[in-house]
Amino acid sequence: MGLPVVGMVGGGQLSRMTHQAAIAMGLSLRVLADATHDAAALVANGVTVGSHESLEDLRAFAQQCEVVTFDHEHVPGTLIAALEAEGFTVLPGSQALLHAQDKQVMRERLAALGVPVPAFAAVASPDDLTAFAHAHGWPVVLKAATGGYDGKGVWVVRSLEDASAVLASGTRLLAEQFVPLQRELAAVVARSPYGQAAAWPVVETVQSDGICVEVIAPAPDLPEERALEAQSLALRLAQELGVVGVLAVELFETAEGLLVNELAMRPHNSGHWTIEGARTSQFEQHLRAVLDYPLGSTTMTAPWVVMANLLGGEGDPDLDKRLHLLFAHDPALKVHLYGKDVRPGRKIGHVTALGSDLTDVRRRARVGAHYLRTGEWLTA
Amino acid sequence: MGLPVVGMVGGGQLSRMTHQAAIAMGLSLRVLADATHDAAALVANGVTVGSHESLEDLRAFAQQCEVVTFDHEHVPGTLIAALEAEGFTVLPGSQALLHAQDKQVMRERLAALGVPVPAFAAVASPDDLTAFAHAHGWPVVLKAATGGYDGKGVWVVRSLEDASAVLASGTRLLAEQFVPLQRELAAVVARSPYGQAAAWPVVETVQSDGICVEVIAPAPDLPEERALEAQSLALRLAQELGVVGVLAVELFETAEGLLVNELAMRPHNSGHWTIEGARTSQFEQHLRAVLDYPLGSTTMTAPWVVMANLLGGEGDPDLDKRLHLLFAHDPALKVHLYGKDVRPGRKIGHVTALGSDLTDVRRRARVGAHYLRTGEWLTA
Numbered sequence: 208m209g210l211p212v213v214g215m216v217g218g219g220q221l222s223r224m225t226h227q228a229a230i231a232m233g234l235s236l237r238v239l240a241d242a243t244h245d246a247a248a249l250v251a252n253g254v255t256v257g258s259h260e261s262l263e264d265l266r267a268f269a270q271q272c273e274v275v276t277f278d279h280e281h282v283p284g285t286l287i288a289a290l291e292a293e294g295f296t297v298l299p300g301s302q303a304l305l306h307a308q309d310k311q312v313m314r315e316r317l318a319a320l321g322v323p324v325p326a327f328a329a330v331a332s333p334d335d336l337t338a339f340a341h342a343h344g345w346p347v348v349l350k351a352a353t354g355g356y357d358g359k360g361v362w363v364v365r366s367l368e369d370a371s372a373v374l375a376s377g378t379r380l381l382a383e384q385f386v387p388l389q390r391e392l393a394a395v396v397a398r399s400p401y402g403q404a405a406a407w408p409v410v411e412t413v414q415s416d417g418i419c420v421e422v423i424a425p426a427p428d429l430p431e432e433r434a435l436e437a438q439s440l441a442l443r444l445a446q447e448l449g450v451v452g453v454l455a456v457e458l459f460e461t462a463e464g465l466l467v468n469e470l471a472m473r474p475h476n477s478g479h480w481t482i483e484g485a486r487t488s489q490f491e492q493h494l495r496a497v498l499d500y501p502l503g504s505t506t507m508t509a510p511w512v513v514m515a516n517l518l519g520g521e522g523d524p525d526l527d528k529r530l531h532l533l534f535a536h537d538p539a540l541k542v543h544l545y546g547k548d549v550r551p552g553r554k555i556g557h558v559t560a561l562g563s564d565l566t567d568v569r570r571r572a573r574v575g576a577h578y579l580r581t582g583e584w585l586t587a
Numbered sequence: 588m589g590l591p592v593v594g595m596v597g598g599g600q601l602s603r604m605t606h607q608a609a610i611a612m613g614l615s616l617r618v619l620a621d622a623t624h625d626a627a628a629l630v631a632n633g634v635t636v637g638s639h640e641s642l643e644d645l646r647a648f649a650q651q652c653e654v655v656t657f658d659h660e661h662v663p664g665t666l667i668a669a670l671e672a673e674g675f676t677v678l679p680g681s682q683a684l685l686h687a688q689d690k691q692v693m694r695e696r697l698a699a700l701g702v703p704v705p706a707f708a709a710v711a712s713p714d715d716l717t718a719f720a721h722a723h724g725w726p727v728v729l730k731a732a733t734g735g736y737d738g739k740g741v742w743v744v745r746s747l748e749d750a751s752a753v754l755a756s757g758t759r760l761l762a763e764q765f766v767p768l769q770r771e772l773a774a775v776v777a778r779s780p781y782g783q784a785a786a787w788p789v790v791e792t793v794q795s796d797g798i799c800v801e802v803i804a805p806a807p808d809l810p811e812e813r814a815l816e817a818q819s820l821a822l823r824l825a826q827e828l829g830v831v832g833v834l835a836v837e838l839f840e841t842a843e844g845l846l847v848n849e850l851a852m853r854p855h856n857s858g859h860w861t862i863e864g865a866r867t868s869q870f871e872q873h874l875r876a877v878l879d880y881p882l883g884s885t886t887m888t889a890p891w892v893v894m895a896n897l898l899g900g901e902g903d904p905d906l907d908k909r910l911h912l913l914f915a916h917d918p919a920l921k922v923h924l925y926g927k928d929v930r931p932g933r934k935i936g937h938v939t940a941l942g943s944d945l946t947d948v949r950r951r952a953r954v955g956a957h958y959l960r961t962g963e964w965l966t967a
Contacts, residue, residue: 252631501915
């Protein structure tokens with residue numbers, strides 16, 4: 208039938224859910240996974256086991272694909288550039304992706320574009336940090352310039368002593384002003400090479416210990432003009448940075464307005480709600496975008512959609528038994544399991560609830576995720 | 588995580604879409620396919636190539652699975668019974684499935700249950716057919732007792748001469764009264780071993796040359812009591828026949844009421860609309876049922892949902908190009924392609940439209956399917 212072959216580097220849950228979307232489009236996602244037990248490798252047919260840090264492995268994988276895309280940001284930019292130089296189609300491209308890989312590059316570029324970001328500076332020494340804290344006060348947020356995720360690579364330090372181990376570790380660091388925020392939002396958009404772009408409603412993301420635990424779509428009580436501001440900002444960044452595929456812009460909502468926290472250029476946890484909650488899911492949209500197909504409708508399918516992440520708890524959860532009881536408890540809850548081994552705090556799935564009453568929808572999602580994690584029913 | 592392994596015999600689109608649903612449930616469907624290019628074999632990880640008519644192949648497959656189920660009715664009942672005798676869990680079981688495999692057994696059982704069916708008789712000779720036509724008039728519908736699908740194995744004969752080739756073919760035949768019908772309906776339900784059952788809204792199915800081309804959910808202008816009658820009938824049959832999994836009951840709506848046409852004990856074409864159109868799709872529900880999980884909500888996600896089958900047309904359709912143009916034309920249409928080679932009249936995919944205006948939803952589905960098939964835009 209001549210449909211294009213898309214390959215995704217990385218075998219995690221994003222790749223797994225992208226494969227689900229690919230099936231409907233008549234495609235079969237090819238996956239470059241670290242291991243055969245990776246979330247996507249368990250369910251996709253075209254799996255190559257190899258290293259995303261090996262040009263040889265990446266090249267051999269790219270040779271099987273018309274388009275190569277990513278489920279994470281950990282492929283070294285030099286290797287992506289090398290693939291591009293060899294003529295492979297890699298989307299998002301290395302120049303765009305750099306802004307999701309290197310926080311310092313991202314901060315500097317956004318600041319140059321006049322996009323509101325927290326005050327920041329590269330810090331390499333105690334003196335640098337002291338100077339930054341002198342200007343912006345303690346605490347200071349230290350971030351590894353590259354490689355962090357889910358709260359890893361982020362340290363909130365209240366003094367020079369607090370920071371000494373991190374400073375001594377040799378990690379390239381960025382200092383950021385600790386921003387008193389009202390809440391976190393995310394604006395998720397997609398953009399195609401043709402330049403078409405589409406935005407889903409802006410969502411509220413609720414974090415716990417640096418990990419997203421809940422996403423509420425749309426963000427409750429968000430004034431129309433602020434929602435439009437966030438969407439416009441994300442669409443503008445997608446264009447300015449030349450993003451192809453899904454772009455998630457994590458935002459701080461503060462008393463003074465919106466600040467950009469992080470960027471991701473791939474399907475993102477803040478967009479999982481779109482599987483059932485929007486006419487086009489972020490996974491389908493990412494595929495449409497990297498294939499340069501026209502993008503799909505981002506209309507919501509219900510007034511409120513809440514996604515709660517399922518984090519691994521202690522011990523063996525006997526998910527099979529818990530699923531039985533949860534399905535009996537809430538026949539309309541949608542459960543997504545990633546096939547991953549359970550480890551405390553690890554994202555092993557998510558649940559999505561939809562409906563017209565936010566309180567009820569939110570309660571259902573929380574109850575479901577909490578029960579699957581702990582085996583206990585939330586009573587509040 | 589200890590989730591059960593489900594195996595599906597048959598690698599067609601039903602298996603392909605069941606695999607999609609399995610991914611979300613943390614499962615990876617195992618598939619026994621005829622060939623590596625089967626629709627499901629292209630996208631699933633755990634594919635075994637083998638014959639569904641070989642006990643050895645079936646047994647080797649069943650040994651990998653906690654539950655074995657089917658995407659078609661072509662596995663000989665004796666082999667299913669043999670697997671059961673060896674202790675494998677096969678759902679639906681051979682005793683239930685027989686009623687979806689053998690039209691004579693089905694007709695006799697339904698008649699015995701007092702379920703309304705067209706007048707019927709087994710016919711083995713011209714004399715048998717003459718006697719049947721004498722009692723019920725011409726034309727007569729002749730059906731192969733086993734093995735038919737999509738209009739194959741069905742002949743409408745207007746005279747003995749008309750029937751001579753079929754009668755001489757050695758096919759075991761059933762004669763049925765030609766029923767003047769107003770339209771065709773389908774009642775799709777699911778039942779678990781525990782005995783829980785759930786029904787989706789009754790749909791109208793539109794056929795062309797014996798092949799379903801369009802499904803409208805819910806069936807327009809269907810009186811509440813008739814919808815309830817159809818659902819009750821399907822739920823009763825599921826229980827009486829001991830069905831586990833999805834049961835689709837194809838119905839004739841006539842001036843005198845409902846008549847049962849055919850039964851299918853698997854996800855069915857008349858339920859494809861549930862992927863986007865119901866909170867729980869028939870594919871997820873089939874998995875829940877065969878795993879004896881509590882069944883999911885069958886609530887519709889929109890007032891009207893229309894599915895149109897995509898049948899293969901003449902020549903190479905360049906689906907990639909047509910997808911581009913269709914996506915541009917209707918960003919909210921959901922397209923499902925099965926990865927199958929295009930042959931005239933073959934089901935190679937389907938499209939689904941949802942909304943609050945039936946005329947518009949129906950038009951969108953028809954326009955989409957027609958365009959993908961022919962490259963031409965319907966103007967009516």
